[in-house]
Amino acid sequence: MSKMNLLQAINNALDIAMSTDPSALCFGEDVGHFGGVFRATSHLQEKFGKARCFNTPLTEQGILGFANGIAAQGMTAIAEIQFADYIFPAFDQIVNESAKFRYRSGNQFDVGGLTIRTPYGGGINGAHYHSQSPEAYFTHTPGLKIVVPRNPEQAKGLLLASIRDPNPVIFFEPKKLYRAAVGEVPDEDYQLPLGQAEVVREGSDITLVAWGAQMEAIEQAAQLAEKDGISCELIDLRSLLPWDRDTLAHSVRKTGRLIINHEAPKTSGFGAEIAASIQEACFLHLESPILRVTGLDTPFPLALEKEYMPDHLKTYEAILASMNY
Numbered sequence: 001m002s003k004m005n006l007l008q009a010i011n012n013a014l015d016i017a018m019s020t021d022p023s024a025l026c027f028g029e030d031v032g033h034f035g036g037v038f039r040a041t042s043h044l045q046e047k048f049g050k051a052r053c054f055n056t057p058l059t060e061q062g063i064l065g066f067a068n069g070i071a072a073q074g075m076t077a078i079a080e081i082q083f084a085d086y087i088f089p090a091f092d093q094i095v096n097e098s099a100k101f102r103y104r105s106g107n108q109f110d111v112g113g114l115t116i117r118t119p120y121g122g123g124i125n126g127a128h129y130h131s132q133s134p135e136a137y138f139t140h141t142p143g144l145k146i147v148v149p150r151n152p153e154q155a156k157g158l159l160l161a162s163i164r165d166p167n168p169v170i171f172f173e174p175k176k177l178y179r180a181a182v183g184e185v186p187d188e189d190y191q192l193p194l195g196q197a198e199v200v201r202e203g204s205d206i207t208l209v210a211w212g213a214q215m216e217a218i219e220q221a222a223q224l225a226e227k228d229g230i231s232c233e234l235i236d237l238r239s240l241l242p243w244d245r246d247t248l249a250h251s252v253r254k255t256g257r258l259i260i261n262h263e264a265p266k267t268s269g270f271g272a273e274i275a276a277s278i279q280e281a282c283f284l285h286l287e288s289p290i291l292r293v294t295g296l297d298t299p300f301p302l303a304l305e306k307e308y309m310p311d312h313l314k315t316y317e318a319i320l321a322s323m324n325y
Contacts, residue, residue, distance in 0.1 A: 009152035013159040028080030064093035071111035084120035098168040099143030112166040123176030127302035133264035145169040146241040148212040157192035174213035197244035203233035206257040220312035249281040256287035266294040288325035
């Protein structure tokens with residue numbers, strides 16, 4: 001075991017992936033000579049050479065067009081989009097090419113070797129062009145997988161699993177957590193299952209579900225609720241496509257209550273899909289309405305970032321509202 005922050009865990013996973021797979025290429029804006037804007041790819045070019053870790057032109061559509069091309073030829077493409085806010089110029093390549101390549105060819109061709117890494121979310125005073133959480137746009141697209149880690153140990157195992165999964169994966173990295181804390185990370189090569197949620201803490205009164213950086217918010221809210229004698233079950237979804245309905249439904253049947261926390265705006269956020277699915281599966285077990293604690297339906301603000309964030313206090317208020325319904 002080694003102590004790593006989230007960035008170091010991602011770098012370690014990339015190092016292992018490229019060491020164990022000679023066809024793996026790592027590329028994106030500024031990823032080569034100095035390791036990208038956050039230094040996630042530091043020293044990879046030194047170790048693997050400029051042919052396997054290299055800078056691209058500043059064109060997200062081009063990055064993903066190139067990635068689709070080499071993945072279609074059987075290579076492992078690890079593409080970085082510098083900020084998730086910049087992924088939209090590549091939207092057509094991702095949803096109309098990456099996601100549909102296998103289906104439209106009748107499984108004769110695929111781009112399953114493609115992984116798209118991108119930092120997302122607020123918490124760094126990045127304002128509206130460096131703070132968005134666009135995961136819900138992509139969960140509407142069959143053919144993709146969407147993965148979000150919550151800590152360094154999870155990041156390494158989930159990223160290695162994403163790179164080796166036979167489907168195109170978008171790996172959203174919570175940039176707020178990059179250097180926020182260190183954790184124990186196994187040194188060896190390991191993978192964590194995609195599409196499987198984790199029950200981080202068991203409880204009996206109410207279920208709280210989140211992913212990525214928002215896991216910290218629900219953990220802090222659960223600590224406040226515990227002082228009131230409320231037992232919270234905490235679930236990290238980890239994968240949003242596919243997502244683990246069974247684990248969440250099992251929890252809600254036990255507790256009878258559910259709060260969903262995500263940083264993206266409420267309208268058409270992924271929490272809406274969770275709420276609809278869980279009420280279908282658990283309607284007769286619910287003791288109160290499913291609640292969503294989310295970002296606001298506004299562009300991401302700069303001066304009012306703290307007011308925008310769905311923090312532990314807003315989550316705690318929702319816990320009380322649900323329990324007192």
